Amino acid sequence: DAGITQSPRYKITETGRQVTLMCHQTWSHSYMFWYRQDLGHGLRLIYYSAAADITDKGEVPDGYVVSRSKTENFPLTLESATRSQTSVYFCASSEGLAGVEQYFGPGTRLTVT
Amino acid sequence: AQSVTQLDSHVSVSEGTPVLLRCNYSSSYSPSLFWYVQHPNKGLQLLLKYTSAATLVKGINGFEAEFKKSETSFHLTKPSAHMSDAAEYFCVVTSFSDQTGANNLFFGTGTRLTVIP
Numbered sequence: 001d002a003g004i005t006q007s008p009r010y011k012i013t014e015t016g017r018q019v020t021l022m023c024h025q026t027w028s029h030s031y032m033f034w035y036r037q038d039l040g041h042g043l044r045l046i047y048y049s050a051a052a053d054i055t056d057k058g059e060v061p062d063g064y065v066v067s068r069s070k071t072e073n074f075p076l077t078l079e080s081a082t083r084s085q086t087s088v089y090f091c092a093s094s095e096g097l098a099g100v101e102q103y104f105g106p107g108t109r110l111t112v113t
Numbered sequence: 114a115q116s117v118t119q120l121d122s123h124v125s126v127s128e129g130t131p132v133l134l135r136c137n138y139s140s141s142y143s144p145s146l147f148w149y150v151q152h153p154n155k156g157l158q159l160l161l162k163y164t165s166a167a168t169l170v171k172g173i174n175g176f177e178a179e180f181k182k183s184e185t186s187f188h189l190t191k192p193s194a195h196m197s198d199a200a201e202y203f204c205v206v207t208s209f210s211d212q213t214g215a216n217n218l219f220f221g222t223g224t225r226l227t228v229i230p
Contacts, residue, residue: 035220042119042203042222043157058218090156097207097218101147104156 003027006091006105014113019078021108023091031094032074033058033102034066036087043090049074050097081112117206119221127229132176132191134224136204139185146187147205148178151223157203163187174198199228 004025013019023032030051035043035058045058047066055066063085065077074093078085088109092102120135138144145164149157161172168180174197178189187204204221 033218040222043220045218045220048218092157100145101159101162102157104149104158106156 004091004093004103004105006089006108008108009106010109012111012113013081015082016080019081019110021076021078021089021091021110023074023076023105025072025074025091025093025103027093027103028071029093029095029103030071031097031100031102032068033092033094034064034074034076035090035092036060036085037090037107038087046076046089048097078110081110083112086110086112117204117219117221119202119204119224121224122222123225123227125227125229126194128196129193132189132194132198132226134189134202134204134226136187136189136221137185138187138204138206140206140208142208144206144208146178146180147207148172148176148187148189149203149205151201151203153200160189160202194226194228196228196230199226201225 007022033048034046037043044060046064049055049068052068052071068074088107090107091105094100094102116139118137147162148160150160151157160176161170163170163180171177176191180187201223203223207218
């Protein structure tokens with residue numbers, strides 16, 4: 001089905017482990033985004049990508065790594081997970097940045113113990 | 114610098130009464146403004162957007178918002194609340210700087226709307 005999907009939907013991991021969250025979109029949108037959602041902070045942008053092999057930092061990039069070898073995929077990796085990275089992570093895509101609607105995935109709830 | 118402030122973290126209204134969710138923004142450049150809604154355990158869905166056209170913007174489900182540059186506000190309203198409107202609402206500002214080439218995107222912290230039967 002067309003749309004934007006995230007996997008896994010739920011993940012529990014231990015401190016220090018590497019975790020990769022997957023995001024896939026079928027619209028061939030140029031832009032893709034990763035956000036984290038925490039109580040009291042709303043959504044904060046972690047990284048975004050304007051096209052394959054082009055990524056840029058958002059508001060809270062520390063502790064995260066992204067890559068975009070294909071237009072449709074935008075994985076987010078926590079190289080050494082910490083408890084402060086316990087959050088709900090949303091992936092989004094759009095045809096542009098300013099002034100353009102973003103389409104959101106269903107989210108991944110990550111718990112770091 | 115760009116930012117967005119949602120003035121109320123929680124709003125409670127009775128079914129059938131008007132809804133007002135307040136949003137103020139700060140932007141050095143011509144902003145685009147959005148309202149998104151998030152129902153429990155769901156992703157975000159676009160309600161409406163302002164991109165320098167008409168200042169009164171109509172969205173889905175009877176919501177609308179008015180861009181007021183003099184007040185740097187973009188408040189969301191609905192004449193009559195429905196039970197299905199209970200959700201979290203996010204105000205978003207985006208802007209592109211021709212000077213720096215930077216794209217900026219900021220979400221407000223959200224307003225939880227409760228609708229009382």
